[in-house]
Amino acid sequence: SSIPTKERTLLNKRVPVLGVFSLVQNTSLADGGPMPNSPSSLVNQYRLEEEEEQPGADAKDFFITVDNPESHVTAIETFIMYRVVTKTTRSEFDSSEYEVRRRYQDFLWLRGRLEESHPTLIVHPLPEKFVMKGMVERFNDGFIETRRKALHRFLNKISEHPVLSYSQHFKVFLTAQELTSHRKQGPGFLSRMGETVRAVANSVRGLRSRPEEFSVMQEYVDHFSTKICSVDKVTQRIIKEQREYLDELRQYGPTYTQWAELEEDLAEPLKGVADCVERCSQETEEQIQQLSEVLVPALHEYVLCAETLKAVMRRRDNIQAEFEAKNEALASRKADQDAEEVDGLAERVEVANTTLKEDWSRWQKAMRTDLRSALISTTEKNVDYYEKVSLAMVCSQ
Amino acid sequence: MLMTLMKAESSHYSYSVRNSKLILGKNSEFLVLQCFSNFLMKPCLCGIKMVEEGCTLLRRMEICVAEAEKRSGKNAVNMQETFTVYLIETRPMDALNEGRNPAPDSLWRRYSEFELLRNYLIVTYPYIVVPPLPEKRAEFVWHKLSADNMDPDFVERRRVGLENFLLRVASHPVLSNDKILYHFLTEVLAIIFPCFCLFSIRRFMEMKHYSDELQSHTSQLLRARARVADRLYGVYKVHGNYGRVFSEWSAIEKEMGDGLQSAGHHMDAYAASIDDILEEEEHYADQLKEYLFYAEALRAVCRKHELTQFELEMASQDLISKKQQREELATGIVRTFSFKGMTNKLFGQEAPEQREARLKLLEELIAEGEDTVKEKTVECEEHVERAWVDMQRFKEQKDKDLREALINYAVMQISMCKKGIQVWGNAKECFLKM
Numbered sequence: 001s002s003i004p005t006k007e008r009t010l011l012n013k014r015v016p017v018l019g020v021f022s023l024v025q026n027t028s029l030a031d032g033g034p035m036p037n038s039p040s041s042l043v044n045q046y047r048l049e050e051e052e053e054q055p056g057a058d059a060k061d062f063f064i065t066v067d068n069p070e071s072h073v074t075a076i077e078t079f080i081m082y083r084v085v086t087k088t089t090r091s092e093f094d095s096s097e098y099e100v101r102r103r104y105q106d107f108l109w110l111r112g113r114l115e116e117s118h119p120t121l122i123v124h125p126l127p128e129k130f131v132m133k134g135m136v137e138r139f140n141d142g143f144i145e146t147r148r149k150a151l152h153r154f155l156n157k158i159s160e161h162p163v164l165s166y167s168q169h170f171k172v173f174l175t176a177q178e179l180t181s182h183r184k185q186g187p188g189f190l191s192r193m194g195e196t197v198r199a200v201a202n203s204v205r206g207l208r209s210r211p212e213e214f215s216v217m218q219e220y221v222d223h224f225s226t227k228i229c230s231v232d233k234v235t236q237r238i239i240k241e242q243r244e245y246l247d248e249l250r251q252y253g254p255t256y257t258q259w260a261e262l263e264e265d266l267a268e269p270l271k272g273v274a275d276c277v278e279r280c281s282q283e284t285e286e287q288i289q290q291l292s293e294v295l296v297p298a299l300h301e302y303v304l305c306a307e308t309l310k311a312v313m314r315r316r317d318n319i320q321a322e323f324e325a326k327n328e329a330l331a332s333r334k335a336d337q338d339a340e341e342v343d344g345l346a347e348r349v350e351v352a353n354t355t356l357k358e359d360w361s362r363w364q365k366a367m368r369t370d371l372r373s374a375l376i377s378t379t380e381k382n383v384d385y386y387e388k389v390s391l392a393m394v395c396s397q
Numbered sequence: 398m399l400m401t402l403m404k405a406e407s408s409h410y411s412y413s414v415r416n417s418k419l420i421l422g423k424n425s426e427f428l429v430l431q432c433f434s435n436f437l438m439k440p441c442l443c444g445i446k447m448v449e450e451g452c453t454l455l456r457r458m459e460i461c462v463a464e465a466e467k468r469s470g471k472n473a474v475n476m477q478e479t480f481t482v483y484l485i486e487t488r489p490m491d492a493l494n495e496g497r498n499p500a501p502d503s504l505w506r507r508y509s510e511f512e513l514l515r516n517y518l519i520v521t522y523p524y525i526v527v528p529p530l531p532e533k534r535a536e537f538v539w540h541k542l543s544a545d546n547m548d549p550d551f552v553e554r555r556r557v558g559l560e561n562f563l564l565r566v567a568s569h570p571v572l573s574n575d576k577i578l579y580h581f582l583t584e585v586l587a588i589i590f591p592c593f594c595l596f597s598i599r600r601f602m603e604m605k606h607y608s609d610e611l612q613s614h615t616s617q618l619l620r621a622r623a624r625v626a627d628r629l630y631g632v633y634k635v636h637g638n639y640g641r642v643f644s645e646w647s648a649i650e651k652e653m654g655d656g657l658q659s660a661g662h663h664m665d666a667y668a669a670s671i672d673d674i675l676e677e678e679e680h681y682a683d684q685l686k687e688y689l690f691y692a693e694a695l696r697a698v699c700r701k702h703e704l705t706q707f708e709l710e711m712a713s714q715d716l717i718s719k720k721q722q723r724e725e726l727a728t729g730i731v732r733t734f735s736f737k738g739m740t741n742k743l744f745g746q747e748a749p750e751q752r753e754a755r756l757k758l759l760e761e762l763i764a765e766g767e768d769t770v771k772e773k774t775v776e777c778e779e780h781v782e783r784a785w786v787d788m789q790r791f792k793e794q795k796d797k798d799l800r801e802a803l804i805n806y807a808v809m810q811i812s813m814c815k816k817g818i819q820v821w822g823n824a825k826e827c828f829l830k831m
Contacts, residue, residue: 220649223648223649224646224649227642227645227646227649228646230638230642230645230646231639231642231643231646234635234638234639234642237635237638238632238635238636241628241631241632241635242632244628244631245625245628245629245631245632247628248621248624248625248627248628249625251621251624252618252621252622252624252625255614255617255618255621256618258614258617259614259615259618262607262610262611262614263796265796265800266795266796266799266800269799269800269803269804270803272803272807273803273806273807276807276810368652368653368831371653372653372656372828372829372831375660375824375828376825376828376829379821379822379824379825379828380821380825382817382821383817383818383821383822383825385817386814386815386817386818386821387814387818389810389814390810390811390814390815390818393807393810393811393814394807394811396807
């Protein structure tokens with residue numbers, strides 16, 4: 001099925017005019033790739049001022065929750081179904097409320113289609129299929145909860161995206177009771193294979209010259225990827241050390257209590273210290289919880305984002321490479337190269353670059369907001385920790 | 398250097414001087430002690446008490462262990478070794494009270510000499526809970542602290558510990574009057590102390606039980622504390638990695654760059670702060686260690702009590718058996734099995750003159766035995782009384798000292814929390830500005 005052409009401007013009292021880009025998929029093309037109709041179908045520039053207010057709750061037109069994980073057992077397999085509840089004010093939706101059940105594979109499908117339709121937009125990553133490191137059981141409660149939260153975030157991120165939120169696939173995902181029939185349609189596995197093969201071929205040929213701004217972007221992405229991975233690793237290490245500290249604390253406190261049993265006048269101060277150590281243990285546990293439930297997921301999300309960014313850059317490069325190859329062929333009059341096709345590809349490059357640029361700045365802002373918020377939350381927790389422990393100590397005096 | 402060949406005898410030992418070494422000869426176990434500075438040989442005056450009881454040495458004299466230095470020399474088996482010596486400085490209190498500031502008298506002593514002094518005190522005052530010395534080797538080490546006796550931090554803490562020991566002894570109502578102690582502090586004199594083996598014990602149960610428990614609890618506490626310190630060190634130091642990574646990350650960011658960079662600096666500061674925090678905690682650990690070692694001293698007093706108790710029992714039993722023998726001889730009735738009884742049955746009774754002689758001997762032995770029992774009873778009672786007094790004193794001192802130590806520990810923790818609040822508050826500010 002094709003994504004219908006849309007031209008639209010979204011008017012909102014608080015938010016300046018946003019233009020929405022669209023890409024048209026024309027199945028008549030031999031290679032099955034997406035192709036814009038003509039330059040005039042491209043809508044006005046996509047503006048996003050740096051100083052604009054963050055679209056607040058009142059500007060949101062989607063309220064999506066992912067909850068209620070339930071185990072489903074069939075003859076072949078066992079899997080988890082999540083409940084997805086959508087409340088929306090958008091006119092494309094027939095109703096204002098929907099409730100459906102989705103499994104992880106459904107989310108994977110959605111994301112795949114979104115990436116396919118918008119190869120140079122930054123589509124928020126999904127939580128990983130399975131965690132290798134911890135050898136976590138697939139149906140372990142903690143794992144399910146972490147995944148649920150990430151899926152929730154994923155849908156909300158898509159719903160906030162000025163282009164992706166208008167995707168037909170997104171709508172289907174949120175509304176259709178039965179998703180399996182929709183999943184079977186459209187460019188399937190083979191088409192994706194073809195894309196991959198082309199990509200490899202293009203990368204072998206190499207790019208003529210990447211525009212300066214994208215080289216800068218690539219460099220940033222590479223560095224960012226390393227750095228965010230490091231921050232993630234350091235945080236995990238801190239959690240590990242904190243856990244070991246907590247273990248020792250739990251053995252330390254009782255040595256005071258046991259001694260207090262032996263003493264008379266000294267019993268009171270000894271018990272006092274024991275209580276403080278106990279308090280310290282409780283607070284440390286909370287600290288670990290904050291790190292695990294707030295900071296680590298946020299960092300991890302952006303580790304995955306970094307991989308997404310790399311893929312987006314690769315796809316952009318491929319689009320450019322494909323154009324360059326065909327352009328060369330035309331210039332050297334080697335094969336019977338269609339000039340119109342080359343024009344089409346040129347436009348495709350144009351579109352790809354522009355969408356990426358806009359989405360890039362949007363992504364950067366979101367990244368800053370998200371990570372800043374997670375880091376601030378961590379510092380606040382730490383201050384809180386020390387305040388509580390210090391209070392306990394003062395009382396014991 | 399004055400070299401005098403001296404030979405003197407005392408009830409405990411004899412000694413002579415050869416080649417600047419003092420060597421003990423004959424009966425008890427002996428120790429060779431080497432002098433490191435000029436010395437004057439004087440006969441050893443042991444056990445002579447000064448007249449003023451109850452007025453402690455510390456009131457008449459200011460004492461401190463001012464410095465520590467490394468030395469090398471040859472030891473008892475003629476091998477080269479390196480060791481640390483400590484400078485003991487004393488000044489008369491009345492001079493200070495008058496406002497004068499005389500130069501202190503001083504002498505150098507090494508750890509083993511302190512040990513000798515302490516052993517002497519234990520032997521001479523068995524009913525006194527003698528203050529312990531700081532540890533000989535670094536125990537309860539957590540990984541950062543060196544276990545090396547030459548480590549400057551360890552030497553410094555030991556200096557403090559030795560000074561503490563001297564102050565405790567010099568302020569003790571009984572120990573401070575000891576002449577040997579006075580010589581130890583003021584005169585450059587080689588002092589020889591015999592070593593006794595102490596027997597293992599049986600009674601004075603309550604105190605012994607307490608001393609065992611005290612030892613067990615304090616050592617468990619110290620071990621657990623060291624492990625906690627080790628882990629806490631790990632937590633703080635890992636945050637230092639944030640410093641590095643944030644700094645690197647800030648290089649590629651525009652809007653976030655400054656915030657990340659400054660936050661990184663705060664993380665570095667946080668990681669560095671743990672060194673001082675844990676060093677301070679070591680002083681708390683030292684205070685606990687002192688009482689760990691005090692437990693041993695307490696046990697020694699219990700042992701002595703048991704020993705005297707045992708001797709008393711032996712003497713009593715001996716007396717009883719002798720009285721029984723006299724009764725048998727006098728009445729001819731054999732109550733208990735004895736070799737004499739058997740031979741009498743087999744070979745007939747002995748002649749009356751022999752019996753007479755034996756009775757007479759027995760009477761003498763019984764009289765002696767009664768004296769011994771009286772003696773031992775008095776000894777026992779005195780020991781119990783004096784030990785009890787000192788134990789009360791010890792208990793009060795312990796409660797006061799440890800209460801103070803625990804409060805100081807809480808204060809340390811509060812200070813650590815304040816630092817933490819500051820660092821993380823600053824980091825938050827950095828992130829807010831991003």
